[in-house]
Amino acid sequence: MKELALNGGPKAIAGALPTFRNASGRSLGAEEIEQLTEVINSGSLSFLSGEKTKEFERNFAELFGAKQAVSVSSGTAALHTAVTYLNPEPGDEIIVTPITDMGSIIPVLAQLAIPVFVDVDPETQNMDPAKLEAAITPRTKAIIVTHIYGNPADMDAIMAVAKRHNLFVIEDCAQAHLATYKGHLCGTLGHLGCFSFQQSKHMTTGDGGMVIANEDERFGRELRQCSDKGWPRSKGGRDHQFLAPNYHMTELQAAVGIAQLRKLEGMVEARRQSAFYLSELLTGSGANPTKILPDTKGTFFFYTFRVDPSKLTVPTSDFVKALVAEGIDCFLGYPGRIPIYRYPVVKDALTFGTSGFPFTLPNARKGEDYSQPICPVAEKACVETVCIWWNERFGREHVEQIGSAIRKVMDAYRA
Ligand SMILES: Cc1ncc(COP(=O)(O)O)c(C=O)c1O
Incomplete structure (x- = not known):
């Protein structure tokens, strides 16, 4: 088994991948x-x-x-x-x-x-x-x-x-x-x-x-x-x-x-093709891409997948840390490890002064405790979904590196 980059082994992705953060991953010219x-x-x-x-x-x-x-x-x-x-x-x-x-x-x-x-x-x-x-x-x-x-x-x-x-x-x-x-x-x-x-x-x-x-x-x-x-x-x-x-x-x-609008179709199609290639490379790996409904065209803002936590020897957060160490630009859970209602603006009604509006308006519905897991399916998704920043400039070789990095980490942590 290959040594994980997290433990001092060589990174599966040696160079930098194209990223939306700079010219490498943006079609601006x-x-x-x-x-x-x-x-x-x-x-x-x-x-x-x-x-x-x-x-x-x-x-x-x-x-x-x-x-x-x-x-x-x-x-x-x-x-x-x-x-x-x-x-x-x-x-x-x-x-x-x-x-x-x-x-x-x-x-x-x-x-x-x-x-x-x-x-x-x-x-x-x-x-x-x-x-x-x-x-x-x-x-x-x-x-x-x-x-x-x-x-x-x-x-x-x-x-x-x-x-x-x-x-x-x-x-x-x-x-x-x-x-x-x-x-x-x-x-x-x-x-x-x-x-x-x-x-x-x-x-x-x-x-x-x-x-x-x-x-x-x-x-x-x-x-x-x-x-x-x-x-x-x-x-x-x-x-x-x-x-x-x-x-x-x-x-x-x-x-x-x-x-940018003139290039949009090409940029979107590039994201789709490279994402489909990754899904192909991950077949049978235990990484399960998010479902896209039939008769729809998804455009892969992120490439997202889940791994059954019971199939890993480490928590999913450690699995993601290892992916990052291998060179994949990814994180666990969107919009973070909690659904959007658990952020302070909603949970603590930090809105207009100390009023708590609109939650405290006399005629508004009451009783929702946003600190609680009110949407259990979303709560679970936030702690299990790996989100990879996907990019219009990913070529086959980049996707192959990402695929091998995921497989390397999966193999290291497979229960
Ligand atoms: C789903 C979704 N809605 C709304 C927004 C808000 O867009 P902006 O950041 O341009 O204000 C974003 C941006 O990240 C988003 O991803």
């Missing part, structure tokens, strides 16, 4: 520079006077076949724009998943709505539609569905429940650019689709985000106003019709976005 140069030469860095933001939005809307695409400053801003658009009453409820980034929960709290956590399916780690209906109350306003790891959620089942209860569905596609469900792009299956272009995402503008929608008159709000101080600029003149932040994307971000 002449095309982005050309777009950026145009912006600098134009002297307009703001959407108010520039053209790049408008062009980026047009291209994004066209790619997704959406009527509206509104560019914003982050994925969190995209989701906040979407929630602001739905205009919940304080104390209304928005159903969310416990396996997601805090960026899906912050907008709910910021609009004084209560996040209601529906546990995940053990195999896909996406919201379990079978548990959705029981979470709906007369105060439920919407559902935020995260397509976690780029893995499409079961949208037919979720949309059927949403339709029965007249609920709006926001798709959080921050990790799922160009993922598809039964041939339809994620982000177009619900009522609003939200994307992130943060450094690690399938395409990047450093930070940035987009909301797509086929706008709906029922709200009496214009989507764009929800990230633009409630200002109906299309009507001319100054007005501020409701409370909304300023989440504008800059022309510099949009310039990079235009170039």
Whole structure:
């Protein structure tokens, strides 16, 4: 048996793998520079006077076949724009998943709505539609569905429940650019689709985000106003019709976005092909990749797998430490070793001063103790799932090194 790098043996991955953290793992180059140069030469860095933001939005809307695409400053801003658009009453409820980034929960709290956590399916780690209906109350306003790891959620089942209860569905596609469900792009299956272009995402503008929608008159709000101080600029003149932040994307971000969008399909396909190769290499190893539903296209934001803890001689956390020592950029559990509701902002209601709003609002539902394992399937997933930062620049040789590193550690710790 080979000596583990953790114990002083040679690393299975000798060199550095491409990473999203620098140029080695990002497809940023002449095309982005050309777009950026145009912006600098134009002297307009703001959407108010520039053209790049408008062009980026047009291209994004066209790619997704959406009527509206509104560019914003982050994925969190995209989701906040979407929630602001739905205009919940304080104390209304928005159903969310416990396996997601805090960026899906912050907008709910910021609009004084209560996040209601529906546990995940053990195999896909996406919201379990079978548990959705029981979470709906007369105060439920919407559902935020995260397509976690780029893995499409079961949208037919979720949309059927949403339709029965007249609920709006926001798709959080921050990790799922160009993922598809039964041939339809994620982000177009619900009522609003939200994307992130943060450094690690399938395409990047450093930070940035987009909301797509086929706008709906029922709200009496214009989507764009929800990230633009409630200002109906299309009507001319100054007005501020409701409370909304300023989440504008800059022309510099949009310039990079235009170039990145043109490369998106290739970058996503590269992730998929290398991920499929790893799954092939891991067949029979005891590492079980997260299930992707049939007739869907997952886009591998992370490559995730689980190992039955009873088949290891060490805790899964030590197994992951050994993988890291071998040179794999990975960690245990998303969004950490606890589901998102166990972080202080939710668990201890650290929100607005010492008020505890929205949880303490007189008319809000009470009784949830977020320090408890309220979503047991998610709790288990967080301590068993190995998440590898996947990358568009992984070639076959990189994947082979990752595969051998995993097999080496599996062999060393096999019970
Ligand atoms: C699933 C999910 N939702 C929302 C966000 C928030 O996006 P951002 O970091 O761009 O605000 C992220 C980013 O990590 C994410 O992964």
